[in-house]
Amino acid sequence: MSDRGVVWLGSPSFPEAARTALADQQLRTNLRRATTTIRDKRLAVAAELDDWEELRTAAEAIKRRTARHLDRYLLQLEEAVTAAGGSVHWAGDAAEANRIVAALIQATGEREVVKIKSMATQEIGLNEALALEGITAYETDLAELIVQLGEDRPSHILVPAIHKNRTEIRDLFAAEMAHWGEPAPEGLSDDPRELAEAARRHLRKKFLAAKVAVSGANFAVADTGTVTVVESEGNGRMCLSLPETLITVMGIEKVVPTWSDLEVFLQLLPRSSTGERMNPYTSTWTGVTEGDGPSQFHLVLLDNGRTDTLADTVGRQVLACIRCSACLNVCPVFERTGGHAYGSVYPGPIGAVLTPQLVGVEQAASLPFASTLCGACYDACPVKINIPEVLAHLRAEVVEAKRHPLSPEALAMKAAATVLDSPRLLSAAQKAASLGGRVLAREGRIGRLPGPLHGWSDTRDSPAPPAESFRTWWRKNREGTP
Ligand code: SF4
Secondary structure (H helix, E strand, O other): OEOOEOEOOOOOOHHHHHHHHHOOHHHHHHHHHHHHHHHHHHHHHHHOOOOHHHHHHHHHHHHHHHHHOHHHHHHHHHHHHHHOOOEEEEEOOHHHHHHHHHHHHHHHOOOEEEEOOOHHHHHOOHHHHHHHOOOEEEEOOHHHHHHHHOOOOOOOOOOOOOOOOHHHHHHHHHHHHHHHOOOOOOOOOOOHHHHHHHHHHHHHHHHHHOOEEEEOOOEEEOOOOEEEEEEOOOHHHHHHHOOOEEEEEEEHHHEEOOHHHHHHHHHHHHHHHOOOOOOOEEEEEEOOEOOEOOOEEEEEEEOOOHHHHHOOOOHHHHHHOOOOOHHHHHOHHHHHHOOHHHOEOOOHHHHHHHHHHHHOHHHHOOHHHOOOOOOHHHHHOOOOOOHHHHHHHHHHHHHHHHOOOOOHHHHHHHHHHHHHOOHHHHHHHHHHHHHHHHHHEEOOEEOOOOHHHHHHHHOOOOEOOOOOOHHHHHHHHOOOOO
16 A cells, blocks of 8 residues: 555556456456446436436535535534544544554454444555554455455445455355354355355354444534444444444545535435435434443544645545445446456546545556546536546646656657747748658658657558648648639
8 A cells, every 4th residue: 555545556557457357257247247237226216306417416516615615614523523522533644544543442452343344444554554553353344344355455436346246255255254253154155145144144243242343434414523324234333333432534525514415415325326215224423422322432534635635626526526436337447447457445437536636646647547538427426526527637647747857758849839839940840841751751651760759650650741731832822812
C-alpha cells in the first residue's frame, strides 16, 4: 500500500494487468454473469419510481452543498456525536487512522475484533496494520470473508468476491475455514444456501465472543450525530449491537446535513447497488445509549487525500460517491477486466477517477485511461457524477505531470507554437515539410522517419505531403477573386 493506502504497491499498470485478466476465460464468465444480473435488477427497480431523475438531481445538489460547507457540517457532526456520548477522532491520513484504531483497541485489552464490510478500512489497509500490532480482525460480510479466507484482494465495491464462482467458494471454505475458527461442514456443496449456512456457523462464535467491532459508515447526519450503515446480511447489525466497543472509520465526505437529506440517499442507494427497493438492514445509532448496544463509541473521521480532492474544481465531484457500484456494473471495461486490474481498493469507473485523486496522479497514472469514455457510468450514477469529464481532466493532469520542460515533446510543442504564431515561419515550415516529406516518401506514403521521430512514423500510415500547400494554391488561383 502507498502512504495513503488505496493502491496496492507493486501492481502492474492497468494495460498490463488488463491483458492478463482478459486471458482468464473463467474470470470473464463470472463477471459477465454477475454484472448482467445486478444491472438488470437495477434498471427494473429504478424504473418503478416516477421521480427517479428528480431524486438523482436532489442527491447531486445535496452533495454539492455539503461539499461547499464541509468544514461546518463536520464540526456540527463532531459536536452532536460528542453530546450523545461518543468520541470523535480526526485522522489526516491512513497511517494516522490506523494508529488511532489500534490504540483504541489496545486500550480495551482485546486482541480480536469483528468487522463490518467497509471501503474506508480497506482503503487504509486497517487489517494489515492491526495484524502488525498483534490484533486479528475477522471480516463478517460473506463476500469479505471469502476474500479474507483466500488471502485475496477485493475486486468490486459491493461484491468483493465477484471474481469467484460458487465452486471456487466451496473449495475455499472447505480448505480454509478451519484455520480461522469453525471448520466448514463435511460434504459441503456449492449450493448458495449451504455456503451461507457454513459462513453463518463459522461467524456465530466470533459475534458472541467479540468485545470490539470496527465498521465503516455510509452516512452520518450532522445535526443529530447519527451514523448509518446499510447492509444485506444482518452481520453488520450483529457487530453494531453485540460488542461493548464500536469504532467507526468514516471518510469525511460521508456527512449529510439532515435526516431529510438522508432520506434521498436511502432511496437511491439500494436501487443503484443491489437492485433492491430498500436495504434489508439499515442501522442507525447516535452516540451511546445505556443498556442498548455498545457502551463506547468512537468515530474516526478520515481525510486521506479528500481535502486535496476538494480543492480541485472539476475532480471534487467524485467526493459525492455513495459507493453504490452501479458504474462498475455498467462499465464495458470493468466487465472484461474485473477489479484487480485497477490495482486499487476502488476499481471500475469510480476507481479510475477517485484513486488518482486520493494518492496523486503520478501513483495511478494509467487509471484515467482505463475507460472508453462511453458515458454509461454517468448515466447510471445516482448522484450524477460526470465521470467522463473527470477522466478527461485527469488525463490532462497525467500528461502535464509527465511533461518535463526540456523533454523533446515539450520542446517540439514550444517550437510548434512559435511557428503557428507567425505566418512567415508557417509558410517556410510548410515548404520544408513538403520537401522533406516527399524525399522520405515511398509509393505516396511517408516512410520511416529518422532518429527519435521514427516512433511517430512507425505507428502511422501517412500520405506524402502534396507538392504545394493549400495556402500557396489559394494565393496562386483565388487571391483577388471576388
Ligand atoms: S460513482 Fe456514482 S455510480 Fe459509481 S459507485 Fe459512486 S455513486 Fe455509484
